[in-house]
Amino acid sequence: MLSHTFVQDWLFKDVTPSLIEEIQQYIRRPKRNEYVVLSTNQPDGNLACFALELRSPAHADKHPLFDSRSCKSIFPLSVKRVDASFLVARGNVVNSLFGKQGVIIGCGSVGGFISEDLIRMGVSSLTLIDHDILSSENIHRHCIGWRGIGLPKVEVLKVHFSNAFPNVQINAFSATAFDAIQNQKADFSLVDFVVVATGNPAANCFLTQYFRDKHPGLPVLFSWLDPYGLGGHCLITNLKNSRGCYFCLYGDDVHFGCNRASFAHMNQPKHFSKFISGCNSAFVPYGCLDARQVANLTIRNLEKVLAGKETINAIVSWKGDPEAFEQAGFQVSNRYKQSEMELMDLQHNFADENCPICGNNF
Numbered sequence: 001m002l003s004h005t006f007v008q009d010w011l012f013k014d015v016t017p018s019l020i021e022e023i024q025q026y027i028r029r030p031k032r033n034e035y036v037v038l039s040t041n042q043p044d045g046n047l048a049c050f051a052l053e054l055r056s057p058a059h060a061d062k063h064p065l066f067d068s069r070s071c072k073s074i075f076p077l078s079v080k081r082v083d084a085s086f087l088v089a090r091g092n093v094v095n096s097l098f099g100k101q102g103v104i105i106g107c108g109s110v111g112g113f114i115s116e117d118l119i120r121m122g123v124s125s126l127t128l129i130d131h132d133i134l135s136s137e138n139i140h141r142h143c144i145g146w147r148g149i150g151l152p153k154v155e156v157l158k159v160h161f162s163n164a165f166p167n168v169q170i171n172a173f174s175a176t177a178f179d180a181i182q183n184q185k186a187d188f189s190l191v192d193f194v195v196v197a198t199g200n201p202a203a204n205c206f207l208t209q210y211f212r213d214k215h216p217g218l219p220v221l222f223s224w225l226d227p228y229g230l231g232g233h234c235l236i237t238n239l240k241n242s243r244g245c246y247f248c249l250y251g252d253d254v255h256f257g258c259n260r261a262s263f264a265h266m267n268q269p270k271h272f273s274k275f276i277s278g279c280n281s282a283f284v285p286y287g288c289l290d291a292r293q294v295a296n297l298t299i300r301n302l303e304k305v306l307a308g309k310e311t312i313n314a315i316v317s318w319k320g321d322p323e324a325f326e327q328a329g330f331q332v333s334n335r336y337k338q339s340e341m342e343l344m345d346l347q348h349n350f351a352d353e354n355c356p357i358c359g360n361n362f
């Protein structure tokens with residue numbers, strides 16, 4: 001039977017004296033109605049929650065919880081939990097990403113999918129940095145699709161994620177990585193990780209130097225795709241006391257088309273970019289499944305890093321199907337010809353001792 005005495009007894013059961021004092025002060029203030037959520041432990045260890053609405057009589061000048069005369073009626077309400085710890089646990093086993101804060105630099109197809117799935121895994125805050133505009137040509141390989149065409153990608157993603165997920169804080173900066181850092185748009189000392197998915201080697205080299213100098217030990221994961229679904233890569237860098245960086249993949253011969261991790265051979269008969277008839281803009285062919293695959297690879301490796309299961313810088317790759325790539329007239333690299341086992345055995349063995357950023361003399 002729902003009565004004022006029942007509610008008061010429950011409310012003050014197993015409560016500390018200081019909290020009783022706090023509640024008593026609160027209910028001295030008049031109020032027309034009040035919502036109370038009560039919980040109890042079940043034999044299986046789960047928490048059962050239920051809620052009540054208490055209403056005061058018309059023209060009453062007291063809080064409905066004050067005493068039995070100040071409470072006119074009590075209504076039971078059903079309760080649905082939407083807090084992050086409950087919602088995330090329902091979709092994922094316990095993971096090291098929950099509650100973490102991160103920055104995503106580059107919010108195209110790969111960065112968009114990474115951001116979306118990091119939120120699903122329960123990160124509490126993401127800062128998105130990208131200077132690009134969402135264009136119609138990319139709607140079938142970007143998580144946003146058609147919405148927001150012509151607007152800054154980060155602004156559209158912020159609205160999309162904030163509407164879809166109530167428990168994440170999204171910050172958006174429509175700027176290049178260089179400008180965002182120059183203008184101190186993100187406080188990297190407060191975050192747990194950075195994912196770089198710019199697909200731009202020059203920007204990635206700048207970021208490599210920046211994080212090594214200013215934030216050593218902060219996990220920075222680079223994520224990118226080879227063309228035509230040939231594969232994708234996740235470079236884990238900047239871990240504490242570990243050598244090997246993005247620049248190591250280029251060495252002296254900075255060839256901004258391919259690097260040492262690439263599954264595409266460095267010497268190719270033509271550029272990878274393609275033109276669609278009647279369309280002025282060139283694009284590098286890859287599909288949404290390729291972008292999702294490398295996003296998945298990146299998140300799984302980030303999860304390992306934050307769980308302390310990966311403590312050494314590493315290059316981890318996913319091998320795709322070479323058919324479309326070879327049919328277009330291109331050649332795969334020797335690294336592509338390595339077996340999955342060989343790739344795994346060599347994943348920590350990529351540091352260049354002559355690297356101008358992390359080599360022996362620097």
Ligand SMILES: [Zn+2]
Nearest residue numbers: 245248355358
């Ligand atoms: Zn290096």
